[in-house]
Amino acid sequence: KNEVEQSPQNLTAQEGEFITINCSYSVGISALHWLQQHPGGGIVSLFMLSSGKKKHGRLIATINIQEKHSSLHITASHPRDSAVYICAVGNAGGTSYGKLTFGQGTILTVHP
Amino acid sequence: DAGVIQSPRHEVTEMGQEVTLRCKPISGHDYLFWYRQTMMRGLELLIYFNNNVPIDDSGMPEDRFSAKMPNASFSTLKIQPSEPRDSAVYFCASSFDREGETQYFGPGTRLLVL
Numbered sequence: 101k102n103e104v105e106q107s108p109q110n111l112t113a114q115e116g117e118f119i120t121i122n123c124s125y126s127v128g129i130s131a132l133h134w135l136q137q138h139p140g141g142g143i144v145s146l147f148m149l150s151s152g153k154k155k156h157g158r159l160i161a162t163i164n165i166q167e168k169h170s171s172l173h174i175t176a177s178h179p180r181d182s183a184v185y186i187c188a189v190g191n192a193g194g195t196s197y198g199k200l201t202f203g204q205g206t207i208l209t210v211h212p
Numbered sequence: 213d214a215g216v217i218q219s220p221r222h223e224v225t226e227m228g229q230e231v232t233l234r235c236k237p238i239s240g241h242d243y244l245f246w247y248r249q250t251m252m253r254g255l256e257l258l259i260y261f262n263n264n265v266p267i268d269d270s271g272m273p274e275d276r277f278s279a280k281m282p283n284a285s286f287s288t289l290k291i292q293p294s295e296p297r298d299s300a301v302y303f304c305a306s307s308f309d310r311e312g313e314t315q316y317f318g319p320g321t322r323l324l325v326l
Contacts, residue, residue, distance in 0.1 A: 133314065141301060141320055148314040186255065199268055200245075200315070202255040 106187050106203035113210050119174040121206045123187030126168065130190040133200065134161050134172050137184040146172070146185075177210045184208070216318035218304050224324045230292040233321045236285055237306030245315060246279055246289050247303040255303075261287065262309065294325045 103126040113119055123132070134146040147154050147161040149170075154161050158177075163170040174181055187203040217236040225231055237244045245260040259269040264281045272279070276295070281287040291298055301322050305315040 135317075141322075143303060143305075143317040143320075145314045145316065188255075199257055199260060201257075204254050 104187055104189055104201050104203040106185075106206050108206060109204065110207045111209070113177050113208070115178055115210055115212050117177050117210075119177050119181075119208065119210075121172045121185050121187075121208070123170045123172070123203055124168060125170075125187075125189045125201075128192045130192045132163055132170050133188040133190070134170075135186040135188060137186060137205070139183070143186075174208075179210045179212050182209050216304055216306055216316055218302075218318040218321050220321060221319060222322045222324075224326065225294055226326050227295055228293045229325075230290065231294045231298075231323060231325070233289040233302050233304075233323070235287045235289070235304030235318060237287070237304070238316055239285065240308070241306035241316075242284075242309030243307045243315075244281060244287050245305040245307075246287070247305065248300045249303065249320075250300045258289070294323075296325045299323055299325050 105124045107122045131148050131150045133148050136144045136146050146159060149161055149163050151163060151165060158175045160173040170187065172185060184205045184207050186205045188200040191199050216238055219234045223231060242263050243260060246258040247255055248258055249255045256271055258271045259279045260267055261281045264284060276293060277291055279289045289302060301320045303320045304318040307315045
């Protein structure tokens, strides 16, 4: 079973700051997902990646397969970015393909 | 597309009662997942289906929990009998049958067992 660790657990920033959230996992994966959960509880999938880097607006996600590590960056942070960011990894191969193991989440608060 | 639809959105019941949660995945998606989220344990995968067939149910906590997918557009998660520790938010998600495809989450069902 994969172990997924996120850091930091809590993060407070001022509007405009550059933010980085980290995710490490222990065994091989099929893909890594970054999810955003807003205070209302809804979950949105931000990125799914298996190599390299992806960018969407002010969000950038990178993954290093060799180091079993991924980062989520937010540029020019805004109070509306305040949410819980969750890293999840899909286990590679066999009947567990696609099954996600979740990190505990990073609570981000961006102050105006 | 309307996205993943779950019902009910909220459910309050008494211990010992049967609870049935429903999910309609996005049309054309081949995978369907049931998750549970609690403050203590975070998000956990309970079971997932591929083409209506249960693939991995190792996350189902005990025999009181059962899930079915009678067709490609409908799935249920049933708890019988319910217990207070089952109180949680239950999410359904679906995805295409492609390698590493992203999952789309429903709004969740908030269950409170008294």
